[in-house]
Amino acid sequence: MPKTKQSSKRKKFDYNKDRKKMKKKFIKKYKPRIEDSQIRNAWDDNKSMARNLQEMGLAFDPNRTLPIKKQRLLGEDKQTKAPVNIVTKPYVLNQLEETASRPEKDTKTLSSDLIEYVQYMIREHSDDYKAMARDEKNYYQDTPKQIKRKINEYKRCHQQHYNAFISSLAVPQPMDQ
Secondary structure: OOOOOOOOOOOOOOOOOOHHHHHHHHHHHHOOOOOOHHHHHHOOOOOOHHHHHHHHOOOOOHHHHOOOEEOOOOOOOEEOOOOOOOOOOHHHHHHHHHHHHOOOOOOOOOOHHHHHHHHHHHHHHOOOHHHHHHOOOOOOOOOHHHHHHHHHHHHHHOHHHHHHHHHHHHOOOOOOO
């Protein structure tokens, strides 16, 4: 058999490559950081990904975990049974279910400029959206419906601030004489 042709060029060290950075990049790609703390704590680096997930009661391949109906031309439809796996770390699954069942907190906020704009409009025009649309501070030429939507968004996202703002408007201010 013929030999492969070797390069006649002599090997040189590449001073432009940072070997330390390359090794870190390789390790980061080879062992990615697991975001979920329960899975990260139960993870065993000596086992494969499929084996780790199987022990936690999680699915590596969803096509294998769900039973699939096999169609036959003649006769009855039969279901293939999903393989029964032994779960040695059920606490991971329980913790994941518990965190998933918690209600999600609404973390949406509005910009300070939008809050100032909405407060100004309410202060000047209260509930008159048409007057708000004609106001000179309406720089983006929002329609009455757009302004109403922004006010409702402010009510929803910053309910306590809105209630405090409305209560401060209702209090009559003493007049200076």
